Amino acid sequence: MRQMKDVRGLKKRLEGVCGLPSFRQQLLHDGAVLDDETKLARLELPVDLQLVLLSFGSVSQKQRNEFSFAVARGRTSEVQRMLQSPQDPDLADEAGETPLLVATKHGHAEVALLLLEAGADVNLPNRRGWTALTRSSAEGRVDFVRLLLEAGADTECAGGESNEAAALFQAVQHGHVGVVRLLLGSRANVALRSKSDGQTPLTRASLSGHTEIACLLLKSRAEVDAADDCGATALMFASSRGNADIVSLLLEARAGKDMVTTRGTLFLSNKIGQTALIQASYAGRLEVVRLLLRSRADTKMMNCLGESALSCATQQGQTSVVQLLRASNAP
Structure with a gap:
């Protein structure tokens, strides 16, 4: 007791003994309840104190x-x-x-x-399946995220039907780099998949154009070719949106250049068999097409309608892309 200054400090010490927080403890001296601010030095030592453990009452x-x-x-x-x-x-x-x-x-x-x-x-969710960590991650509150992680918050905790309430998904979706860095430092699962579409944090970052976050995820060993439920990869999304910096990152990480969609998705022209090159050509993403060609993406591949990168670019009137593809001897 000599090392503790007041009753609050003594209650804190007793938490490890009685298993209850200080708010559910009462200390009595000669039948009187001691306030938390009571200085222990005011009591004549040694002293007999009574510890009372309190239950929660009914609340309207x-x-x-x-x-x-x-x-x-x-x-x-x-x-x-x-x-x-x-x-x-x-x-x-x-x-x-x-x-x-x-x-x-x-x-x-x-x-x-x-x-x-x-x-x-710390992990109790609301009716939507959101926890305090989910909300603070979505809102980019770095100080709260740090506080909650130190309190033992589960980075994967997500209730409801979708695990998109997981903190990392929300931080990635909203582009909060500092929060993502904290979560990855706490070993958040980079392989987590959305139950609604199978996307991973990396595919979501690539779709949203968050370059620095994509870089952090790759450094944390996110699977570069993880495909969603439609077979779409991070490279396809980045190529479609014209995010050349992310495309460069993914290619450096040896992303598969010629992977194809297995189902139609609105993000990629809703066609089966789309490749990153076909989609970039269709959308007129000249710099991305140039990057893919330098990485030797296959210009001969066709989607389910028999359309190649060149034919898609031609149909959409993407003149600069057409010229670049023809210069690369694309059929």
């Missing part, structure tokens, strides 16, 4: 909403008072939002810390 929906309101407004002292009643830090409001999610949404880090200290489940 109105009280839940009041708690959520205090969290949303960042009223730290009010939240602390409610937690000391004690109140379950995981009780959701009428919208199904947990207090930790609400604190994350409104950017109240001090309140989030209080909730975590009170034993809030």
Whole structure:
């Protein structure tokens, strides 16, 4: 006890003994409850203290909403008072939002810390399957992501029917480089696939044009040729969108130049058998076509309609691409 300054510090030490957070502990001295701020130096040592472990009481929906309101407004002292009643830090409001999610949404880090200290489940999702880490990743809140990861947040935790609620998918989708870097540093799964379309973080980054993120994913050993449910790869998406920098990265990582789609997808002209070169030629992506030709992409390949890169470029009136393909002896 001599190493601890106050009752709060003693309760923190007792958490490892009783298994309950300090908010669910009461320390009594001569029958009187000691405040957390009580200095231990004021007590004559040695001293007998009684530890009382508190259970959560019943809480009405109105009280839940009041708690959520205090969290949303960042009223730290009010939240602390409610937690000391004690109140379950995981009780959701009428919208199904947990207090930790609400604190994350409104950017109240001090309140989030209080909730975590009170034993809030860092991985508890809302009705959409989103966790606090998902939301902070989607919104690019680097400080919150770091806080939640340190609290043991699961980078793959995602409820509902789609795992796109996973933190890495959201950070990639919204182009938050700093968050992606933190998640990868915590060994987030780069091979995670969307249940809705089979896309990986790398294919999503390539589709969205996030070059630095694509580079980070490749450095974290993301599979360069991972195809989605339609057989589309990162190289196809980057080529279609004309993202030459990403195309260069993927080619340096030895992406398959002549892979083909197995089903139609709106992102790639909705045709089976599309290659990166055919799609880039169709869309008039001159610089990408040049990169693919330098990498010896097969100009003879055709899609399900018998269309080659040259015929697609010709049909779409992509004059510069047509000239480049003809100069490369494309049939």
